[in-house]
Amino acid sequence: MEELLRDLTPQVLGVLVRRGADFAAAEDAVQEALVEAVRRWPDDPPAEPRGWLITVAWRKFIDARRSEVARHRRELADLEEPVPGPTEQRDDTLRLLFLCCHPSLTPGSAVALTLRAVGGLTTRQIAEAYLVPEATMAQRISRAKRTIGAADVGQPGDLRTVLKVLYLIFNEGYTGEVDLAAEAIRLTRQLAASSDEPEVAGLLALMLLHHARRTARFTDDGALVPLADQDRARWDTAAIAAGVEILQAALARDRLGEYQAQAAIAALHADAPSAAETDWTQVLEWYDELARLTDSPVVALNRAVAVGEVDGPLAGLRAVERVPDDVPRHTAVRAYLHERAGDLSVAHELYARAARQATSAAERDHLTRQAARTRSSV
Amino acid sequence: MKYLLLKHYRGGPTPTPNGAILMDQWTPEEVSDHIAFMRHVADTFRERGEFVDAQALSPEGTFVRYDADGKPPVTDGPFAETKDLIAGWMIIDVDSVERAHEAAAYLSSAPGKDGRPLQEWIEVRPFMEEPPTVTD
Numbered sequence: 316m317e318e319l320l321r322d323l324t325p326q327v328l329g330v331l332v333r334r335g336a337d338f339a340a341a342e343d344a345v346q347e348a349l350v351e352a353v354r355r356w357p358d359d360p361p362a363e364p365r366g367w368l369i370t371v372a373w374r375k376f377i378d379a380r381r382s383e384v385a386r387h388r389r390e391l392a393d394l395e396e397p398v399p400g401p402t403e404q405r406d407d408t409l410r411l412l413f414l415c416c417h418p419s420l421t422p423g424s425a426v427a428l429t430l431r432a433v434g435g436l437t438t439r440q441i442a443e444a445y446l447v448p449e450a451t452m453a454q455r456i457s458r459a460k461r462t463i464g465a466a467d468v469g470q471p472g473d474l475r476t477v478l479k480v481l482y483l484i485f486n487e488g489y490t491g492e493v494d495l496a497a498e499a500i501r502l503t504r505q506l507a508a509s510s511d512e513p514e515v516a517g518l519l520a521l522m523l524l525h526h527a528r529r530t531a532r533f534t535d536d537g538a539l540v541p542l543a544d545q546d547r548a549r550w551d552t553a554a555i556a557a558g559v560e561i562l563q564a565a566l567a568r569d570r571l572g573e574y575q576a577q578a579a580i581a582a583l584h585a586d587a588p589s590a591a592e593t594d595w596t597q598v599l600e601w602y603d604e605l606a607r608l609t610d611s612p613v614v615a616l617n618r619a620v621a622v623g624e625v626d627g628p629l630a631g632l633r634a635v636e637r638v639p640d641d642v643p644r645h646t647a648v649r650a651y652l653h654e655r656a657g658d659l660s661v662a663h664e665l666y667a668r669a670a671r672q673a674t675s676a677a678e679r680d681h682l683t684r685q686a687a688r689t690r691s692s693v
Numbered sequence: 694m695k696y697l698l699l700k701h702y703r704g705g706p707t708p709t710p711n712g713a714i715l716m717d718q719w720t721p722e723e724v725s726d727h728i729a730f731m732r733h734v735a736d737t738f739r740e741r742g743e744f745v746d747a748q749a750l751s752p753e754g755t756f757v758r759y760d761a762d763g764k765p766p767v768t769d770g771p772f773a774e775t776k777d778l779i780a781g782w783m784i785i786d787v788d789s790v791e792r793a794h795e796a797a798a799y800l801s802s803a804p805g806k807d808g809r810p811l812q813e814w815i816e817v818r819p820f821m822e823e824p825p826t827v828t829d
Contacts, residue, residue, distance in 0.1 A: 455742025675824040
């Protein structure tokens with residue numbers, strides 16, 4: 316029942332918001348309806364749980380409004396509405412997602428509100444996932460609600476922002492009891508089911524392809540394992556197959572975007588039986604496509620790695636020179652290419668410097684080991 | 694992104710004239726105003742959904758190290774005149790480094806002698822993050 320309620324909550328919230336309830340009032344009404352469901356369903360399960368919840372939540376909202384409106388002496392007869400059909404159902408969750416990813420919110424607020432309102436996670440779970448006190452997260456969510464309450468609700472956010480927020484949630488991985496990557500995949504799947512925009516499918520494919528490698532990315536004691544050294548037998552072949560299929564259908568639409576291109580690169584890596592058998596020529600072609608779509612220096616840096624694989628490490632180093640050197644992992648990439656070129660003492664210096672610049676402990680430790688390895692073989 | 698805002702008793706860049714007047718030369722009211730402001734800063738960060746933690750440290754501590762198996766830890770200090778002395782910290786979780794700097798500057802505007810902003814140097818240190826999932 317818990318799972319069902321979690322699925323239905325954003326849908327019901329979406330219906331109320333579409334019917335014109337403001338966000339905070341709608342959420343209060345849905346919470347009250349949930350309490351009633353928990354109390355009544357065990358003895359008297361409804362035939363249509365979703366319809367039941369919408370009806371009850373809507374009544375709670377109307378009751379709250381009535382008592383408020385009674386003070387203002389206004390009529391509200393026009394607020395009674397029938398339960399919507401299945402098409403509207405998807406639209407409502409979608410509208411809610413767009414609202415929670417409104418461009419007027421900071422990324423951190425949009426992430427928190429989306430996980431709360433659309434993902435149905437508790438504030439405590441979100442707080443634990445992001446390692447902040449529950450009171451802080453509660454405050455972040457309520458501020459976000461106020462912000463979108465003040466924003467023009469008739470103008471929900473744009474798809475780009477929604478995808479960015481979902482990508483941020485996915486990329487956070489998981490730190491607490493909540494698997495944010497899995498949650499991001501669930502939400503993106505929902506969005507993909509009701510959107511025919513190929514970039515949504517592209518993002519879903521990208522997530523699935525990276526998620527497939529997850530257990531191989533770290534050793535049992537938490538050390539980072541780079542792509543080339545991963546045990547590919549540990550990759551989730553079902554997730555890879557699903558990702559590739561979704562990607563192929565998206566690419567067939569012939570409206571390429573950044574997420575599709577990134578997914579295509581991930582698919583090429585997933586497709587290689589061993590690191591040595593990676594089709595780097597194709598990977599580089601996709602980086603060229605990606606570089607045409609975005610001027611992101613991160614893409615330019617990753618492209619330089621592919622250049623190094625296709626045309627040799629010296630060509631790779633020449634490509635790195637054209638990337639601004641304040642891009643994260645810039646020094647690490649140079650270290651790797653110098654090592655490939657056989658220049659171990661330069662590689663050692665650069666690995667050591669890259670370790671000092673690392674922004675995560677796992678990367679720092681990995682780079683420190685690389686520095687130690689290149690020193691001992693000098 | 695989480696940032697540690699470190700307050701130092703000593704160390705860091707040269708204090709501004711306002712920041713150079715030690716607290717024991719303030720009036721009791723100035724001390725109370727200062728403390729009230731610090732509380733207000735924490736409340737403001739809480740209200741913005743950015744607050745993670747705040748702690749004050751006692752000024753005197755001890756250096757401790759391992760010696761050998763079966764031997765007690767070796768201790769040293771306290772040192773009256775160490776170059777660098779940490780007074781306490783605040784941890785915030787914010788969307789950008791710019792916001793972290795703004796927050797640190799706000800903390801540094803705490804009133805000191807004669808109610809003038811203390812302009813104390815706050816050290817801002819980013820936390821290590823989780824490595825991103827998407828790397829290629």
